[in-house]
Amino acid sequence: MSINEKYELEKALEQITAIAKGYNLDFYDMYFEICPADILYTFGAYGMPTRFSHWSFGKAYHKMKTQYDYNLSRIYEMVINSDPCYAFLLEGNSLIQNKMVMAHVLAHCDFFKNNYYFQRTSRQMVESMSVAAQRIRQYEFAHGREKVESFLDSVISIQEHIDPYRDIGKNEPAIEKSESGGCCGGEGCGKGCGKDSCKDKGCEGGNCGHTHSEQESPYDDLWKLDHLGEGQESKDDTQKAKKFPKKPEKDLLLFIMEYGRDLEDWQRDIISIIREEMFYFWPQMQTKIMNEGWATYWHLRIMRDMDLTEEESLEFAKLHSGVIQSSKVRLNPYFLGLKLFEYIEKRWDEPGEEDRIKYGRPGGEGREKIFEIRELDNDISFLRNCLTEEFVEQEDIYLYKKVGYEWKIVEKDWQKVRDSLVASMVNSGFPYIVVQDGDYGKRGELYLHHAYEGAELDVYYLERTLPHVYKLWGRPVYLETVLDSKKVLFSYSGEKVSKKFV
Amino acid sequence: MSGRYTVSREDWSLHRKGEIDRQRHREKVKEAIKKNLADIVSEESIILSDGKKVIKVPIRSLDEFHFRFNHNKQQHGGQGDGESKVGDVLGSDSKKKAGKGPGQGQGAGEEPGVDYYEAEITIDELAEMIFEDLGLPNLKQKKKPELASESVEFRDVRKVGIQSNIDRKRTIFQALKRRAIEEGKQGLGKITREDLRFKTWEQVYKYESSAVVLAMMDTSGSMGPWEKYIARSFFFWMVRFLRTKYQNVKIVFLSHHVTAKETSEEEFFTKGASGGTRCSSVYELALKVIEERFNPEDYNIYGFHFSDGDNLSSDNEKCVRLVKDLLKVCNLIGYGEIEGPYYYSSTLKSAFKKIEEQNFTTVSIRDKSGVFPALKSFFNPDPLKTATGR
Ligand SMILES: [Zn+2]
Numbered sequence: 061m062s063i064n065e066k067y068e069l070e071k072a073l074e075q076i077t078a079i080a081k082g083y084n085l086d087f088y089d090m091y092f093e094i095c096p097a098d099i100l101y102t103f104g105a106y107g108m109p110t111r112f113s114h115w116s117f118g119k120a121y122h123k124m125k126t127q128y129d130y131n132l133s134r135i136y137e138m139v140i141n142s143d144p145c146y147a148f149l150l151e152g153n154s155l156i157q158n159k160m161v162m163a164h165v166l167a168h169c170d171f172f173k174n175n176y177y178f179q180r181t182s183r184q185m186v187e188s189m190s191v192a193a194q195r196i197r198q199y200e201f202a203h204g205r206e207k208v209e210s211f212l213d214s215v216i217s218i219q220e221h222i223d224p225y226r227d228i229g230k231n232e233p234a235i236e237k238s239e240s241g242g243c244c245g246g247e248g249c250g251k252g253c254g255k256d257s258c259k260d261k262g263c264e265g266g267n268c269g270h271t272h273s274e275q276e277s278p279y280d281d282l283w284k285l286d287h288l289g290e291g292q293e294s295k296d297d298t299q300k301a302k303k304f305p306k307k308p309e310k311d312l313l314l315f316i317m318e319y320g321r322d323l324e325d326w327q328r329d330i331i332s333i334i335r336e337e338m339f340y341f342w343p344q345m346q347t348k349i350m351n352e353g354w355a356t357y358w359h360l361r362i363m364r365d366m367d368l369t370e371e372e373s374l375e376f377a378k379l380h381s382g383v384i385q386s387s388k389v390r391l392n393p394y395f396l397g398l399k400l401f402e403y404i405e406k407r408w409d410e411p412g413e414e415d416r417i418k419y420g421r422p423g424g425e426g427r428e429k430i431f432e433i434r435e436l437d438n439d440i441s442f443l444r445n446c447l448t449e450e451f452v453e454q455e456d457i458y459l460y461k462k463v464g465y466e467w468k469i470v471e472k473d474w475q476k477v478r479d480s481l482v483a484s485m486v487n488s489g490f491p492y493i494v495v496q497d498g499d500y501g502k503r504g505e506l507y508l509h510h511a512y513e514g515a516e517l518d519v520y521y522l523e524r525t526l527p528h529v530y531k532l533w534g535r536p537v538y539l540e541t542v543l544d545s546k547k548v549l550f551s552y553s554g555e556k557v558s559k560k561f562v
Numbered sequence: 563m564s565g566r567y568t569v570s571r572e573d574w575s576l577h578r579k580g581e582i583d584r585q586r587h588r589e590k591v592k593e594a595i596k597k598n599l600a601d602i603v604s605e606e607s608i609i610l611s612d613g614k615k616v617i618k619v620p621i622r623s624l625d626e627f628h629f630r631f632n633h634n635k636q637q638h639g640g641q642g643d644g645e646s647k648v649g650d651v652l653g654s655d656s657k658k659k660a661g662k663g664p665g666q667g668q669g670a671g672e673e674p675g676v677d678y679y680e681a682e683i684t685i686d687e688l689a690e691m692i693f694e695d696l697g698l699p700n701l702k703q704k705k706k707p708e709l710a711s712e713s714v715e716f717r718d719v720r721k722v723g724i725q726s727n728i729d730r731k732r733t734i735f736q737a738l739k740r741r742a743i744e745e746g747k748q749g750l751g752k753i754t755r756e757d758l759r760f761k762t763w764e765q766v767y768k769y770e771s772s773a774v775v776l777a778m779m780d781t782s783g784s785m786g787p788w789e790k791y792i793a794r795s796f797f798f799w800m801v802r803f804l805r806t807k808y809q810n811v812k813i814v815f816l817s818h819h820v821t822a823k824e825t826s827e828e829e830f831f832t833k834g835a836s837g838g839t840r841c842s843s844v845y846e847l848a849l850k851v852i853e854e855r856f857n858p859e860d861y862n863i864y865g866f867h868f869s870d871g872d873n874l875s876s877d878n879e880k881c882v883r884l885v886k887d888l889l890k891v892c893n894l895i896g897y898g899e900i901e902g903p904y905y906y907s908s909t910l911k912s913a914f915k916k917i918e919e920q921n922f923t924t925v926s927i928r929d930k931s932g933v934f935p936a937l938k939s940f941f942n943p944d945p946l947k948t949a950t951g952r
Contacts, residue, residue, distance in 0.1 A: 069569045077567055090567040095574050102580030109577075115590055116626050118583030119679070125584075151571075217628050386641040388652050395641075456642040460652055462634045469650040470637065481639050491629050516632045524627040539629075 069094075069149075072159050072366075079365045080166045084431070085358065087169035088183075089144035092162065096151045101125050103138050103148060107341060110190035112333070113197070114212055137355075139165040141172040141344070143183035156375045159366065160359050167358035170434075171351050177343040177438050185340050192333040199326045211327055214528040215334045220490040221312035222335055224342045308494035308509065312529075313338070315495045321504065322534035331532075345488040346438045353397015354434050356383060360398070389467070391457070391481075399455060400446050401430050440485050447481070449474040483513065491517055493539070506533045510541035517541050523557040526550060587624070591681040594623045596691055603692060603937070604795045604930040608685065617688070618680040625679060692934070693803050697943025698811075700893040700921060704772055704860050732759040773862040774812040775804060776851065778844045780869035782819035783836040789900045793868035794831055795933045796898065800866065801827070803941065814851055818844035824851070841873045841910055845884035849891075858891040865892055866940060871899040871909030878913035889919045896940040897924045 073092065080087070095103075103109045105120035139147040147165040149158050172178050182188060200208045309315045317323070317331040344351065363376055384395040407415065409426035416423070433442065447457075452474035459471035459480050471477060486492070497507035506529065510517060522539065529537045529552075536553035540562070549562045595602060598621075602608070608617050640652065734750060737757040741747050777800065779793050804811045815830035816822055822843040825833070848865055856863055865888055873881065888895050899911045911924055925936045 066569060066571070073567050073569060077565065081565060087565055089565065092567065092569045094569065094571040098580065099574045099577055102577065105580060113579060113583050113586075115583055115587040118580065118585065118587035119624070119626075121580040122584045122587060125580075149569075216626065220628065388640045388642065389638070391639040391641060456644045456646050458640055458642060458646055458648075459637040460640050461637045462655070466654045467652045469640070469642075469646055469648050469652065472646070472648055477639070480637050484636070484639075491631060493629055510629070516635050518630050518632045521625075521627050521630050524625075525629050528627070 068155055069158060072155065073162055075366060076159065076163050076166065076362055079362045080163070080170075080358070083358070083361065085167060085170040087145060087166055087173055088142075090166065090169065091144050091146050092149055093146065094149045094151050098125065100136050100138055100148055100150050104136065108140065108185065108189050108337075110186055110193060111337070112189070112193040112212075114216070115209070116216065137161050137164055137168075139168045140186060141169075141178065141181060141183070141340070142186050143173075145169040145172070146186065154375065156368070156372050157379060160363060160376060160379055163362035164355045164359040166362075167355040168351060170358075171347070171354050174435050175343070175347060175350075175438075176436050177347055181340050181343055182336075185337075189337065192337075195329065196333065199330070203326065208330075211330060211531075212334075214531045215313070215331050217525050217528040218312050218532075219334050219338050220488070221310070221493055222314070222338050222342070223309075223311040224339060224346075226311055226314075304498045305495060308496050309498075310492070310494050311335075312493065312495060312508070315498065316529075316532050319498055320533055323532075342488065343438075346440070346485070349391075349393040349397040349400075349439045350434065350437060350442050351397070352393040353399075353401050356380075356394045356398040357401045357430075389460070396455075400442065400451070401433075403451055404433065404446055405430050440482055443478060443485070444482050447474070447478040452477050483515075486513075491515075496540070500536075500538060503535070505536040505538065508537065508539045510539060512542040516543055519543070522550060526552040526557055530554065590624055591621060591683075592687075592691070594621045595619060595681065595683065595688070597623075599692060600931040600934040602688070603799060603934040604792070606791075608688070615684050615686075616682050617685060618682055619688075621679055621681050624681075689799075689802055689806060692799060692937070693806060695943075696803055696807070696937060696941035698773060698804075698808070698862065698864065698893075699940075699942055699944070701773070701862055701943075702893065704862060729759045733757050772810065772812075772860060773808065773864065774814060774856045775800070776814050776816060776848050776863070776865040777801075777830065778816045778818070778822075778848065778865060778867035779830065780819070780839060780841065780844075780867075781817045781833070781835040782839040782872075784839060784872040784902075785834075785870050785900075786902060789870050789902050790834060792900050792927055792930070792933060793898070795930075796866075796868060796927075796936055797831070799933070799937055800941075803937070812856075816844050816847055816851070818847070822847040839869070839873050840877045841867070841869055842877050842880040842884055845881060845888060849884065849887060852888075852891055863892040864894050864896075866896045866898070868898045868900060869910060870902055871911050873910040873913075878910060881910060882913055882916055885914065885917060885922065886919070889917070889921055892921065894921045894923065894940070896936075897922075898936050898940075899924065899926050901926055901928045 069092070073090075077090075099109075101121055101124040104124055106117045111117070136150055137147075139145065145165075147162070147169075149161055153161070172181075196208065196212075305315065313331050313335040317328050317335070320328075323331075360380065363380075368376060384392065384398060386392050386395050405426035407426075408421060408429040409424055411419075411421040411423050415421045433446075437445070451457075452472075457477055458469045459477055460467055460469045462468075463470070471480070492511040492513075494509050494511065495506065496509040497505075499505070500507040508529070522541075526537055526539060529539075536551060538549055538551045540547060540549050542548065547562045548559055550557055550559050552558075598619075602619055605617075605619070642650075733753065734757075736759055737750055737753045740754075740757060741749070741751045745751070777797050779790075779797065781790065785793070801813060804813060813827070815825045815827055817825050817830060817833070817835070818839075818841070819835050819837045820840045820843065824847070844867065852858070852863060885895060885897075897911070897914060899909060911926065914922070914924055923939060925932070925939050927933065927936055
């Protein structure tokens with residue numbers, strides 16, 4: 061990087077930062093690092109520059125690199141949820157590209173710092189991951205690379221199965237005390253809402269306001285009282301007195317780490333490393349649309365406020381439209397998030413008659429409203445609240461699925477579209493699987509249960525994942541799910557996955 | 563106060579993690595390919611690739627397995643241009659090959675549905691793996707030393723050379739020896755310049771002996787497209803193998819139905835024929851070719867014949883007799899029988915059961931994955947060590 065280039069970037073950054081602060085964006089100190097493409101792709105593949113080594117990251121890296129080489133990739137943004145915040149700029153990018161990325165990641169940082177779901181993420185993860193990577197490297201020396209790698213393969217195969225809400229409002233580690241995906245105890249309305257049993261008033265009619273996300277956590281002690289009042293808890297306690305775990309446990313990693321009988325210390329440590337990293341990445345997965353929407357909303361406004369030449373404006377317009385390009389077969393989170401924020405802002409700025417009379421919205425509160433949303437929502441509540449009939453029609457959002465050999469549009473009804481999208485985001489889009497019995501058949505076998513909600517599991521993948529669970533648990537493992545509306549039990553005890561209808 | 567900022571550029575040249583893990587992934591890809599060679603060897607995309615250097619091999623074992631939903635049974639969100647209607651078709655899987663299994667879109671393409679990892683590998687890399695343990699069996703010294711197999715060898719340990727070619731073992735040995743002699747002490751002391759020993763390497767041609775391979779193929783009407791494809795996959799790799807590993811091996815192409823003729827290589831791989839089958843015709847031709855052009859004193863001679871075994875039954879006895887004649891002049895005769903859907907038991911192969919000579923080998927191929935075992939059994943460089951049952 062030439063001195064001149066660096067000077068230009070610093071000057072631009074000064075301006076961008078000032079504009080962002082003028083809009084009340086609130087971010088950590090920012091470290092911008094300029095790096096060559098290979099390095100940026102490495103970071104993209106690993107999710108964090110200091111993360112441990114594994115062939116699957118090498119595979120992701122290879123993919124990014126070759127896509128880049130074939131000129132398929134877009135401009136790249138990489139920002140780390142940390143304090144200070146690290147962001148990376150691609151060497152060789154034009155000044156205008158870098159300006160846009162800078163404005164974009166400032167807003168990401170604001171989101172990391174202020175969104176409720178990020179409150180508990182570690183802001184020192186760059187260092188933690190580096191220390192963890194070091195430990196894993198030592199285990200490789202001590203126990204052999206192949207052994208560590210194959211253990212990592214197994215842990216990674218179930219890494220999504222943590223319980224991000226486990227510790228909220230509780231101090232005990234408490235496998236026994238864990239709440240199992242009860243209505244709204246988990247990821248918010250996605251799971252519980254729409255059910256008769258759902259007691260969350262905010263959910264009714266799919267019109268839960270932000271009361272909902274508030275209820276999810278700070279008030280879930282109140283919620284527990286509710287259940288106690290119905291005597292459910294005490295009844296369960298007597299019925300399942302001998303059950304282990306007492307309540308189904310969603311945190312597979314924790315359960316195996318604590319109760320896997322044949323695990324060595326270094327193996328438990330690896331499980332805990334992966335689990336911690338998952339906790340860190342989880343909020344990013346559950347706010348993908350909001351986070352990208354927010355960053356896109358702001359880069360657009362900040363760039364508009366910069367004094368760009370006509371040529372620069374043109375280049376920026378091109379870049380921006382590349383970022384928000386929509387697709388027939390997937391919803392672009394940048395686009396969807398941006399449009400939703402703009403839509404809400406407009407509705408609160410210029411409320412219609414109904415909004416004014418029924419909800420008493422005076423107008424002019426658009427900006428305030430979207431700041432509130434960025435603070436309190438995640439993608440599930442965001443879409444549930446904001447994806448209105450008007451919006452779905454205006455943006456021509458639909459559902460499609462495979463019919464025979466063809467992928468066809470099957471649904472355009474706005475409520476069904478909304479509900480299906482929301483449902484697909486429950487548990488960050490991963491199947492909800494719990495440990496139902498850690499001493500199955502009194503033989504110390506592991507019985508997992510998939511909470512089937514209408515979406516079947518991929519059997520090919522299931523049959524190849526179960527052996528990993530077996531490897532970790534060291535004894536036969538079972539997984540109950542539903543295929544073709546019938547209960548099915550898969551099992552693996554070291555030789556072959558078998559399947560039977562129960 | 564937060565909200566400060568800096569811009570910097572560090573030296574990233576030592577940051578090699580991505581490349582190292584990429585290399586590890588590549589190793590795993592190769593391992594996976596090796597395990598599945600039998601299936602990959604007869605992939606149509608390879609046999610028909612016709613000079614295309616890079617091929618794509620689907621590798622499912624390197625998917626990152628986890629519990630996930632069945633993509634093909636789920637509803638997904640998409641966005642239209644304002645005109646979309648229920649029933650609009652966004653894409654189709656029918657043009658993709660069947661049997662690929664479900665997968666998940668990875669974001670790059672505009673196609674809905676399946677996507678799985680395809681490793682890219684050059685035909686040369688693949689060939690290297692396939693040929694690793696193959697060799698011409700029973701190779702003997704012959705009078706005419708034409709055949710050379712290529713190898714790079716370190717020979718000749720010298721006292722000068724480039725640093726990277728230091729022969730560590732000999733250098734240390736030299737230092738130990740010197741210390742023992744000069745100082746009367748055991749163990750390694752300081753290594754002096756005098757101790758250094760270098761390896762030098764050079765391309766050496768190992769002159770073995772000359773060889774000729776007779777490629778014989780049944781192209782009669784009963785050999786359907788599938789049978790011909792199997793036979794040609796075998797010969798495709800055979801030809802490649804011989805030309806990669808040996809410098810001057812001669813290959814003679816003979817095809818037959820009721821009568822046999824010598825063909826060009828191109829014709830051999832592309833032309834089909836029809837009519838009945840008399841396998842003896844090709845054996846007679848083989849004997850004639852040997853007699854006229856390849857003296858067994860001078861050449862290692864090999865013959866490989868592929869047929870569906872649907873031979874004129876009155877001809878079988880003659881075949882046995884002729885093969886026995888061939889065995890007297892050949893190092894090895896291999897007969898491969900392709901069992902098609904209408905396979906029946908009284909075939910040429912059953913007639914060949916009478917032949918007891920050690921240098922006769924037969925294989926049966928029932929499906930595509932049988933081509934690789936056939937290669938391994940015919941080109942087993944040490945057939946006595948790992949006797950192949952027949
Ligand atoms: Zn972004």
